[in-house]
Amino acid sequence: MPPTDAELVRDALAGSQAAYRTLVTRYASAAVNVAARLVHDRAVAEELAQDAFVRAFARLDSYDPERKFSAWFFRVLHNLVIDHLRRRRVDTVSLDALTADGYQGPMDASTTSPEDELERRGLAVALEDALSRLRREYREVVVLRYQQGLTVEEIAEALGLPEGTVKTFLHRARKEMAGLLTAAGWKP
Amino acid sequence: MGRWRTHVETWLKAEQQGADDAADAAFGHVFATLPAVEPSPAFVARTVEAAWAAAGARRPVVPLAVAAAALLVAGASGVVLSLALAGGAARLLTLATALSSASLLSLLTAGTTLAGWSAAVLDAGTVVAAAIGNPYGVAALTAIELVAAAVLLLLYRLLRSGVEWRAPRTYCF
Secondary structure, X not given: OOOOHHHHHHHHHOOOHHHHHHHHHHHHHHXXXXXXXXXXXXXXXXXXXXXXXXXXXXXXXXXXXXXXXXHHHHHHHHHHHHHHHHHHOOOXXXXXXXXXXXXXXXXXXXXXXXXXXXXXXXXXXXXXXXXXXXXXXXXXHHHHHHHOOOOHHHHHXXXXXXXXXXXXXXXXXXXXXXXXXXXXXXXX | OOHHHHHHHHHHHHXXXXXXXXXXXXXXHHHOOOOOOOOOOOHHHHHHHHHHHHHHHHOOHXXXXXXXXXXXXXXXXXXXXXXXXXXXXXXXXXXXXXXXXXXXXXXXXXXXXXXHHHHHHHHHHHHHHHHHHOHHHHHHHHHHHHHHHHHHHHHHHHHHHOOOOOOOOOOOO
């Protein structure tokens, strides 16, 4: 049975670097992914994610083990990303920083045919484009919900928003993306 | 029609029908096509190293700052004690009482006490002058000033390091 986040935090606070390494490994992909979707730059996303882990470690004694670590950690990351965007005054669309090498994910092992894979990649491009056109607040809740699997409650906690606002953001974000994908030819 | 297009159609229809829960579930399938942006292979090792290095840099600052603050308090107490012994305490106490009552009469009374306060300051000055005239006094005053400077420097580093003084289990940022 793998250790829980709360157990890893407890051990890290007691001085176990191995425990903290496990915690970082567990959330590294999520942190970089969420940051990348918000700042549109892989290198900057890694820096922000690293800063978030360093800051979280410095404040680990303030983490309440009764709450979900992911929500607590994403709050740290969220604050850092917001500070970064305010300093840079950037919220522009740039797919190139993420997809310059044409990366659209690994081949899907469950794909039954090359046509299916081609369709999947086409959809990924359209989704990427639509996601990048959303305002930052919508983009953040969409990624936390549909890519990181957080519940509405956890997202609300992470972003310091009322649950109703998170639901509204998700609803509006989906509507907007539906319009963009329909315009791109993905009609029902 | 491929399965991805089917997923998209299911989602778009649910949105059109206003079926929020169904749209939410269907969109989850659609969004799964988007690959996650993965960290570089060295990310975890680099991050753990950075976190540990930052923690190591913070560790000596806190107890040193506390020790320096204690020395400063001790030094300040020494100065106050010198003043008290020089007889300025009574005048200072009278002035403090008069000002804290915040009444005109008290202020008028304190006006006469101000003269006494000036005398207390002169007394303090006499004490300091006596100390300056005494090589041991000079050394003591210099030591107090150096301690004060060290405390200020450590407090500055402490504030810059971002160490936060929180009650345990506080969940807030």
